[in-house]
Amino acid sequence: MNISYIIQQILNALSLGSMLALLAVGYTMIYGVLGLINFAHGEVFMIGAFTAMFALKLGLPLWLVIIAAMLASVLAGILLERFAYRPVRGSGDITLFITSLAASIGIRSLFITFLGSKSHSFPVPEYLQGIRFMGDILITDLKLFIFGFTILLTVILTILLKKTNLGIAMRGVSYNKDTAEAMGINSNSVIVATFIIGSALAALAGVAWGLQYSNVRPNMGYLPGISGFIAAVLGGIGNITGAAISGFILGVGQVLFVGFLPSSFSGYRPLFVWILLFIILFIKPSGLFKANIKWE
Amino acid sequence: MQKNESKYLLSIENIEAGYGKVKVLHDISIKVKPGDIVTMVGANGVGKSTTLKSILNLVQLQKGSITFKNENISQLPPYEIVSRGIGYSPEGREVFGNLSVYENLRIGAYTIARNKFDERLETVYNLFPRLAERSKQESSSLSGGEQQMLAIGRALMQDPALLLLDEPSLGLAPIIAENIFEKLEEINASTGTTILLVEQNVNLALQLSNYAYVMEKGKIALEGNADKLMNDDYVKNTYLGIA
Numbered sequence: 001m002n003i004s005y006i007i008q009q010i011l012n013a014l015s016l017g018s019m020l021a022l023l024a025v026g027y028t029m030i031y032g033v034l035g036l037i038n039f040a041h042g043e044v045f046m047i048g049a050f051t052a053m054f055a056l057k058l059g060l061p062l063w064l065v066i067i068a069a070m071l072a073s074v075l076a077g078i079l080l081e082r083f084a085y086r087p088v089r090g091s092g093d094i095t096l097f098i099t100s101l102a103a104s105i106g107i108r109s110l111f112i113t114f115l116g117s118k119s120h121s122f123p124v125p126e127y128l129q130g131i132r133f134m135g136d137i138l139i140t141d142l143k144l145f146i147f148g149f150t151i152l153l154t155v156i157l158t159i160l161l162k163k164t165n166l167g168i169a170m171r172g173v174s175y176n177k178d179t180a181e182a183m184g185i186n187s188n189s190v191i192v193a194t195f196i197i198g199s200a201l202a203a204l205a206g207v208a209w210g211l212q213y214s215n216v217r218p219n220m221g222y223l224p225g226i227s228g229f230i231a232a233v234l235g236g237i238g239n240i241t242g243a244a245i246s247g248f249i250l251g252v253g254q255v256l257f258v259g260f261l262p263s264s265f266s267g268y269r270p271l272f273v274w275i276l277l278f279i280i281l282f283i284k285p286s287g288l289f290k291a292n293i294k295w296e
Numbered sequence: 297m298q299k300n301e302s303k304y305l306l307s308i309e310n311i312e313a314g315y316g317k318v319k320v321l322h323d324i325s326i327k328v329k330p331g332d333i334v335t336m337v338g339a340n341g342v343g344k345s346t347t348l349k350s351i352l353n354l355v356q357l358q359k360g361s362i363t364f365k366n367e368n369i370s371q372l373p374p375y376e377i378v379s380r381g382i383g384y385s386p387e388g389r390e391v392f393g394n395l396s397v398y399e400n401l402r403i404g405a406y407t408i409a410r411n412k413f414d415e416r417l418e419t420v421y422n423l424f425p426r427l428a429e430r431s432k433q434e435s436s437s438l439s440g441g442e443q444q445m446l447a448i449g450r451a452l453m454q455d456p457a458l459l460l461l462d463e464p465s466l467g468l469a470p471i472i473a474e475n476i477f478e479k480l481e482e483i484n485a486s487t488g489t490t491i492l493l494v495e496q497n498v499n500l501a502l503q504l505s506n507y508a509y510v511m512e513k514g515k516i517a518l519e520g521n522a523d524k525l526m527n528d529d530y531v532k533n534t535y536l537g538i539a
Contacts, residue, residue: 165402165406168395168399168402168403169403169406171392171394171395171399172392172395172403174394175392175393175394175395176390176392178354179386179390179392180392180403181354181373181374181375182352182354182374182378182384182386183378183384183403183404183406183450184375184378184379184406184407184454185375185403185406186373186375187375
């Protein structure tokens, strides 16, 4: 096993890491303002991927495909917030938690009912199929594109949260919703804005997933959703940068984990996530990075 | 009862409010004239904070009405009421501990136009130079007195017509409490900001105020000009500890 093999594995893992980072950021933002672990986030991701698949099959250009996917996921996020979570807000964390599980299973089952549980092929535009070599290391244009895009989005989002009125209001609402209202902030609007941003990021992850693995299916959101959630926990829930970095750690870690095991173990890739979660929560239950919200 | 609509900035009329089935306020009426400092004094748990919260609709009214600038605000959501020109410094200060001092002040200015922000920030920093020194510091690391300055400064960011203050002296060393009260006098004198104050330190509060209400068990037990109440035998015996 040589150094270029390891570098190759890490490069392969960066796109998976990017998708998990995008999902983790959505989880962590929604948890921040609502104290809700939004288990339907994986389904919002799946809706984005399916929309992109249909849009690509219609022959739309990539930028329009991305916009369509984002619109569909954002709509799903807004509907979830308005009709699933808002009515049960204030009736306890467990109720919210179960509602999000129900929403997750419900959306998945709906898609299976209408589209079947099988995989649908996801057409990848030719201009994203380019590859290049650095020595004996192979890099695909698609991976570079996904990775670069994710880094860019994380930076933009961090600036948004740090500098803009909306970002400061989001952090204020995450610290104390009632006080934020008493300071003139409409917390419902802030919560909706958070769902919009989180769902749009999930859509981007969904498009990336489709492009990377060339297929989509109704239960595709389940494992990435859980990985994204665990990345959010590791990142110190409420912490955007922590979530993004943890997403990458999880993605790269999963790939390396099976990369160093005999090939018959390749099906055990998700196991890495659970082992890592167990170890880190055992050593540092508050997550790897500083949580940005008040624990109650 | 006949009254001149324009005479009061705020009038609370015969309100009843509480939490769930527990009624905390019974038939409370309070009037605040523009430019005045009005105080509600009384022991712990008689409903002073609940009265302030009901002004912002943080507690649901069961009866009565609240009028601010000739508008009935009792059914508006809290953020709408705040944007009408009411600044609120809550009990226990409630600064956003995860935000810096500067960011807390940004939240205080949430309802005003962006081009007024710099001027307001300068005003608040001039009033509390300590906040300017600590502007980048996370507010959970401030001392109690500094957090109180921040809570008041945050409420002042929107240049409110009415400033609601809930127990600004709570948990502070006497010298710091007096310092805060001097600032309140300065705010009122320099900009004519009307203040409605809730306070357990009756002595300090009556010295600052024009008019005062004494609350007992969710009712107004006594009201009058502050200097008159200060010399009232009942108030002296019960609240000032002077025989």
